[in-house]
Amino acid sequence: LLSKLKDPSLVTDKALIGGDWIAAGDAGKTFEVTNPSTGDVIAVLPDMNRAEASRAIDAAHVAQKVWARKTGKERAAVLRKLYDLMVANADDLATILTIEMGKPFAEAKGEILYGASYVEWFGEEAKRVYGDTIPGHQPDKRIIVIRQPVGVVAAITPWNFPNAMLARKFAPAVAAGCAMISKPAAETPLSALSLAVLAERAGLPAGVFNVVTSKDSPSIGKEFTENEKVRKLTFTGSTEVGRILMRQGADQIMKLGLELGGNAPFIVFDDADIDAAVEGAMISKYRNNGQTCVCANRLYVQSGVYDAFARKLAEKVSAMKVGDGFEAGVSAGPLIDRKALAKVEEHIADAVSKGAAVALGGKPDARGGLFFEPTVLTGVTRDMKVAREETFGPVAPLFRFDTEDEVIEMANNTEFGLASYFYARDVSKIFRVAEALEYGMVGINTGLISTEVAPFGGIKQSGQGREGSKYGIDDYVEMKYLCLSI
Ligand code: ADP
Numbered sequence: 001l002l003s004k005l006k007d008p009s010l011v012t013d014k015a016l017i018g019g020d021w022i023a024a025g026d027a028g029k030t031f032e033v034t035n036p037s038t039g040d041v042i043a044v045l046p047d048m049n050r051a052e053a054s055r056a057i058d059a060a061h062v063a064q065k066v067w068a069r070k071t072g073k074e075r076a077a078v079l080r081k082l083y084d085l086m087v088a089n090a091d092d093l094a095t096i097l098t099i100e101m102g103k104p105f106a107e108a109k110g111e112i113l114y115g116a117s118y119v120e121w122f123g124e125e126a127k128r129v130y131g132d133t134i135p136g137h138q139p140d141k142r143i144i145v146i147r148q149p150v151g152v153v154a155a156i157t158p159w160n161f162p163n164a165m166l167a168r169k170f171a172p173a174v175a176a177g178c179a180m181i182s183k184p185a186a187e188t189p190l191s192a193l194s195l196a197v198l199a200e201r202a203g204l205p206a207g208v209f210n211v212v213t214s215k216d217s218p219s220i221g222k223e224f225t226e227n228e229k230v231r232k233l234t235f236t237g238s239t240e241v242g243r244i245l246m247r248q249g250a251d252q253i254m255k256l257g258l259e260l261g262g263n264a265p266f267i268v269f270d271d272a273d274i275d276a277a278v279e280g281a282m283i284s285k286y287r288n289n290g291q292t293c294v295c296a297n298r299l300y301v302q303s304g305v306y307d308a309f310a311r312k313l314a315e316k317v318s319a320m321k322v323g324d325g326f327e328a329g330v331s332a333g334p335l336i337d338r339k340a341l342a343k344v345e346e347h348i349a350d351a352v353s354k355g356a357a358v359a360l361g362g363k364p365d366a367r368g369g370l371f372f373e374p375t376v377l378t379g380v381t382r383d384m385k386v387a388r389e390e391t392f393g394p395v396a397p398l399f400r401f402d403t404e405d406e407v408i409e410m411a412n413n414t415e416f417g418l419a420s421y422f423y424a425r426d427v428s429k430i431f432r433v434a435e436a437l438e439y440g441m442v443g444i445n446t447g448l449i450s451t452e453v454a455p456f457g458g459i460k461q462s463g464q465g466r467e468g469s470k471y472g473i474d475d476y477v478e479m480k481y482l483c484l485s486i
Pocket residue numbers: 156157158159160183184185186217218219220221222236237238239241242244245
């Protein structure tokens with residue numbers, strides 16, 4: 001790994017607590033990080049326990065008080081510097097990301113720039129955490145509303161976007177004047193640590209950002225939710241774990257930001273631009289090898305264009321190149337682990353046993369390991385697992401539908417409500433469908449909706465809170481109202 005980097009010091013095998021880089025956990029335990037493409041061990045990190053998480057919280061608690069007293073402009077300057085450093089080191093950061101996570105290098109670089117965009121955006125927002133004045137309710141009263149940082153924020157992040165999912169939490173927290181302790185996924189801690197290295201170089205004071213590395217996420221999660229110095233928990237991951245954290249935080253009425261699972265419908269109406277819909281499906285379905293929470297999971301295609309769409313999609317997908325993320329032209333890397341591969345196989349087998357046809361792919365890739373063939377399934381129906389569960393892999397299941405009412409009912413028939421997509425041209429229908437979809441985000445004639453300028457987040461069991469946009473800072477500030485009698 002080190003030989004691939006222009007600046008090898010961006011990789012560290014130490015965790016960061018209160019400004020100290022820590023080489024080994026209290027108990028001397030460690031865990032290995034592997035490259036999912038080759039199975040090679042790329043790093044050995046401290047496997048920290050609850051007591052160490054508690055120390056990180058203490059450090060953040062002390063640092064936060066000082067950080068919060070800085071002006072917005074001072075905090076903005078640090079974030080701007082960090083943004084510049086991320087962009088300047090984008091190739092190295094992307095290399096680290098590809099090695100620990102597997103996504104193609106070009107996608108990894110896209111993720112770094114996407115993560116950096118949140119750092120830039122929230123740095124700018126740091127200066128605009130405005131309050132309000134309200135006309136008094138009595139002649140002698142003057143009412144002022146101020147917004148203050150919530151305090152210490154804990155972040156737990158997943159492996160599918162090791163940089164961006166953390167940057168999206170770190171940036172608004174730090175901009176608002178909070179301090180953060182983070183626990184990256186054990187599969188992909190190196191990207192989080194490289195962000196911490198750069199944050200330190202950008203001048204972020206010790207203790208404002210801490211990275212606890214651990215394989216024992218339940219213990220760390222307990223400390224993050226039960227320690228009363230932590231005022232907010234922000235989590236991106238599965239709905240199942242989100243539920244556990246919510247329960248654990250209930251005793252101290254923990255504030256929560258949750259970005260959980262999705263089960264995105266992708267609807268193609270008869271009047272759609274079919275070629276554009278195929279392009280959108282390629283991006284929405286196969287980006288990150290199907291391993292994003294906003295990936296199209298269920299593709300509903302209206303009868304009039306079903307066969308044409310299926311044919312064109314299969315044609316495009318057949319041109320995808322599976323391989324190691326550093327090989328030229330690769331558009332699909334490995335899946336993250338055996339469990340992920342088994343789930344993809346299970347979903348395909350279930351669909352086929354209930355009558356679906358494999359139009360393309362359908363099996364592990366010939367190169368073995370964690371590689372899987374990009375797959376298209378036709379004749380998919382609502383009794384199959386793919387209709388209800390998130391596959392998190394490169395499988396496009398095509399459902400056929402006839403009417404608008406029918407497809408809205410099917411699309412909304414899920415406990416999830418994160419992203420949705422549809423392709424149509426009729427303006428009235430576009431508004432009807434956009435308003436009827438029970439999702440936090442709707443892509444209309446586009447398969448790519450993520451940007452730092454818009455509020456990312458879900459409804460129903462896909463979570464609460466929003467990341468990005470002018471609303472994103474709200475999750476990290478408390479409102480306080482001052483009532484002054486003159
Ligand atoms: P994914 O399917 O993305 O792995 P998870 O919800 O399992 O989703 O994991 C997301 C993050 O939550 C990871 O950092 C993981 O280590 C962490 N995690 C998993 N289980 C728990 C738990 N019980 N408490 C706290 N964190 C957890």
